[in-house]
Amino acid sequence: MIAITSIDGTIEGGLDERFGRAKKIILYDSEKQNINVIDNKLNMSASQGAGIQTAQNIIDAGVKVVISGHLGPNAFRVLNAAGIEAFAASNITVKEAIEAYRNGKLIKLTGSDVEGHW
């Protein structure tokens, strides 16, 4: 299963480049080809540790791959500890992001690409 951060919870809508404070998370099951949406509203207003909490939610959902814009060091550490791979995309819809991932066109993140903030 793949998790993609999303602005509006639809696959035609844009990918949310923020991870911890993304509005919605789309869970795409590549085998069943269906999607589920997690509302990330609670984390959007978390005063700190939003990335950590979002990462934990994704882990609890049983995801193996994450696609987002930028990952902070804290979120990356949590995903990494759980063995989840993270890929970066920008200026793209969720659907395009899934396509690009399948075609191996996304860059795998090997570390955080933004500084954490709280």
Place this chain on the structure above:
Amino acid sequence: MKKINEIVIVSGKGGTGKTSLTAALASLFTGKVMVDCDVDAANLHLILNPEKVVRQSDFAGGKKADIDPELCTKCGICLDACRFEAISPDFVIDPFMCEGCGACFALCPHCAVNITEGTAGTWYVTDTGNNERFVYAEMHPGEDNSGKLVSAVRNEARIEAKSADIGLVIIDGPPGIGCPVISSVTGTKLVIVITEPTPAGVHDLERIVGLANHFKIKTAVVVNKFDINPGLLNKIKDYCSLNNLDFIGEIPFDSAVTEAQRAGKSIVDYKSECGASIAIKDIFKRIELIIGDM
């Protein structure tokens, strides 16, 4: 549907003319959404003078504990547990000292502690006339500005830009280099740093440029009151060319800037031919060129 370009004006140190520059750019640019992310000292609305509030929302703040005296047996476990000296010997919690950690709440054997979430402030989406949108927020004293309020305010601005198909969002950033600044800078296309030729100004310029570089965002530099210290002005120019920063203008020490503020107007509307206005109009043209290349 236009692509939305966000540009942010930041300063590091406060009081370098950030809001005055932003207000002037608001007057010069057409077709934009304005945002004030300086929620600790939100001032842009004093110049943009919104005609009406389109929508608004309270914003949840930090959690605070309080003790119900009916249930409290004064056993002292919470006093012992609190690391922030927030509980008085007669078992009253000082909200300014309370960090909201919940230790007293979790450990109280008599369930006498409540945790409540207060409001940290309010954000407003407003109409400044001609159906132009301006988003700002105000914090309550004693609350900390964090990335979250900045994120919320920027989010509302993007919603407005998208629904009106506007391609430009101009953000008045918070001072400093901490978390709120990081939140106001991430994902923008251009960071404009306004500084002044003083030791603190130079020091802060270096720190904030470091931040913009970290996020690989194009950075442009403006020097305000450039003529008060020629030596430091040159140092800033050298620093810019050495670090590949776009030096896009210098604004003279001009008492008309303060007069404009007192009149509740942007400098370019107040005295369009004064030294500061001429300099800012030139800066505006350079920003237009940079945006044109995006």
Place this chain on the structure above:
Amino acid sequence: MKIVFASGKGGTGKTTIAVNLAYYLAESGKKVQYLDCDVEEPNGHLFLKPDYDNKTAVKVMVPSVDLDKCNFCGRCSAECRFNAIVTIKDKVLVFQELCHGCALCVRICPEKAISEEQREIGFIEEGSTVNGISFVQGVLNVGEPMAVPVITAVKKNFKEDYIRIIDAPPGTSCPVVKTITDADFVVFVTEPTPFGLHDLKIAMSVAINMSKLFGVVINRDGEYPPLKEYLDQEDIPVLMSVPEDRDIAEAYSRGELLLISLPGYRDHFKILADNIMKLTGKSL
């Protein structure tokens, strides 16, 4: 005597007024201590130019998990309000910079697997200036979010029988409130503009809520009647006003004390000191 210098917005000249009052009092033969609590941007040293003779680290307590004892129940992660400790299968991650040091996790761990260790977040420097001002500043390491422990450490280095001039951070955030908490007197530095007045009102509400004695210094004074009307109406004392003067801006830009480059302003600071004495009923 503890005098806190605060301001609603940044850049009003809070530090300029504070360092020059410290200098004036020291030149008048008083025992003065300058404490810079603006730990994210401590600038007082640029003007007072102290020689440091002591530097100490500021440390906070953070949890350390003994994985041999931990059974990964996740209770610590569930209870931590700061998202600072995360349990994943057979791992526990601690995010030290998010930890507020409340030790809740230590206390509630059923396996007693969590202890505390120290982490450095900044430092305190102490020294003195040529004219005998005792100087303390706190410096928060870049990227550290929590200023309060460093501010607390600065304040702990006070000298009892000295006049203490305390430079607070700008704004009205939590660290500012904590700096004002134990002041004998608060000086708000503002400028006569709509921005200055707007932010001054918010900042003063903090002092009013705490029933503190306070007054206002008007910096870069000029024609702006609403400020004085407001101060009159609320019966708030004006302690001193400094005119808008390009020479002051230039001296500041060179990192010079006003009282050294423009000694004509000496009387202004005498008035400021006299007004503080009058309002507190204590001699400086």
